[in-house]
Amino acid sequence: MSEPIGVAVVGTGDWGANLVRNFASLPGARLAALCDADPQRLAKSAGQHPGARALAHVDQVAGAADVQAAVVAASAVNHHALARVLLEAGKDVFVEKPLTLRVEHAEELVRLAQARDRILMVGHLLLYHPGVRYLKGMVERGDLGDLYYIYSQRVNLGKVRRDENAIWSFAPHDLSVILHLLDAEPLDVVARGSAFVQGGVEDVVFVDLRFPDGKLAHVHVSWLDPHKLRKFTVVGSRKMVVFDDMEASEKVRIYDKGVDRAGEVVSYGDALTVRSGDILIPRISLQEPLRLECQHFIECVRERKRPLTDGAGGLRVVKVLAAAQASLERGGAPVPLARTKQEVA
Ligand SMILES: NC(=O)c1ccc[n+]([C@@H]2O[C@H](COP(=O)([O-])OP(=O)(O)OC[C@H]3O[C@@H](n4cnc5c(N)ncnc54)[C@H](O)[C@@H]3O)[C@@H](O)[C@H]2O)c1
Missing domain, CATH: 3.40.50.720 (NAD(P)-binding Rossmann-like Domain)
Structure with missing residues (x-):
């Protein structure tokens, strides 16, 4: 050893x-x-x-x-x-x-x-979460069909920070998961929020992301909310999935729900059928994500491996956070994602 x-x-x-x-x-x-x-x-x-x-x-x-x-x-x-x-x-x-x-x-x-x-x-902790890894596996295998949109809620009544607003404090978690699942960077970002408790530090922010092929994502972050939610909803053409980190053990629910198109369309009424099938709760390992993350770091150091959440992934998230901040400061104007100097070179 x-x-x-x-x-x-x-x-x-x-x-x-x-x-x-x-x-x-x-x-x-x-x-x-x-x-x-x-x-x-x-x-x-x-x-x-x-x-x-x-x-x-x-x-x-x-x-x-x-x-x-x-x-x-x-x-x-x-x-x-x-x-x-x-x-x-x-x-x-x-x-x-x-x-x-x-x-x-x-x-x-x-x-x-x-x-x-x-x-x-x-430290994009959620990418080490067995529930998120399961979700990523489903997306990669095509179990969900085409991925349409994702929304996440990360709200509670919690630690009110002084030097970073709710976007910088909470949204790195949501954005890292969304970029990971969609395996793409957004075209532009819109953010609206307000600072209710202390001047200049937004407690509540709603962020909208537009991705290529019409895919959408929405992130709601707040430390001024009566609920404690840590939840992602992922909607695909074949299935829909909810990852709820507040659930003690049944963190992932897969809904066999969707709207199907009939093969041969006779009339408008026959063209679309709503499918509302079973709900599956897969067995997900309950290992502590933080421990898995720390183990991964040690493994990468020892074996000189590129981490799952490497610097480039961290940079992608910071780019989206910065665009969201710019949109917030412009009252919710869409802000396109700037290409980095490295990408331009
Ligand atoms: N991955 C997660 O789920 C998660 C959860 C909470 C916080 N965080 C992150 O962890 C970091 C710390 O958050 P926290 O809630 O522990 O904040 P905190 O304010 O409780 O602790 C920060 C500590 O850093 C120390 N510090 C500041 N500047 C320093 C310097 N130059 N040299 C040495 N020490 C310095 C402070 O004295 C303080 O003890 C933040 O980046 C936060 O976003 C991550």
Whole structure:
């Protein structure tokens, strides 16, 4: 058995603590260091993991010879600067979502990782969810027929953030799944939202995406809502599927529903028939997506594999987020997806 991979977690706040817990107990990994700019947070996580060194600054992580791979789970505004320092120091890096808050910054990280031959992975957690993997398998096998449209709801009464609005905080999850299932980038994006609780930070946003071939997607995100919903509805020509992450075990429901066209049309009334068949609830593994994600990172580092959620995927999501933000600022005007400098070159 080869040596465990030395991992450092930078940012040990609410979410970082979950990553720390996973890397501390993952076979093949060794939690070598913890880093947080807030001394109290650092002392708390270091107290729980005395085997890991407590470091106050990312430069100390960059310089640590026993750290091969680093996880950035600091506030999103700092993702770019932290990931850059770590990649430049030759570390493999896993950055929480969103990869960055600006397209140019995400492009720079992707380029840097490529130039240094380093792993760059982004925390698009849902792509490791057994329910989403099942859904992707259905789409790939053509079980749903032609994919028509997808909508998602990610709403609750929850943590009101100060430096990022509901799009940047929640929509990376929905967008990563939608781009993954449709295997395409949208043509344009429309977003409308409002900041009810604090000036300038939208609590509620409705995002519409238009894809090639008339495919559509819609994302509703909010931390100001009476419901707690984490749900995708996927409608295809043959079947419809609902992935509901709030369900304890029956997370995926497949509806044999649709509208069929008759082969030979005699009259308008005979042309279309509504099919409302069985509902199937497949058995889905209940493995923790975060654990699968952390395992995948370690595997990619060890085997020098391209992650399922690589930097390029992170960049695609940031491009859509940036277009949604631009539309929001223009009162809901459609914003076409700009091609990146790399794509133009
Ligand atoms: N994948 C998911 O499901 C999921 C869920 C929640 C949050 N997140 C992401 O995780 C990240 C952290 O979110 P959170 O809710 O834990 O926020 P948080 O505010 O609770 O924690 C952030 C921590 O980062 C530290 N930090 C900030 N700048 C730093 C720096 N320069 N160097 C070292 N430490 C620094 C802060 O002191 C704080 O302890 C965000 O990017 C968020 O989008 C992901």
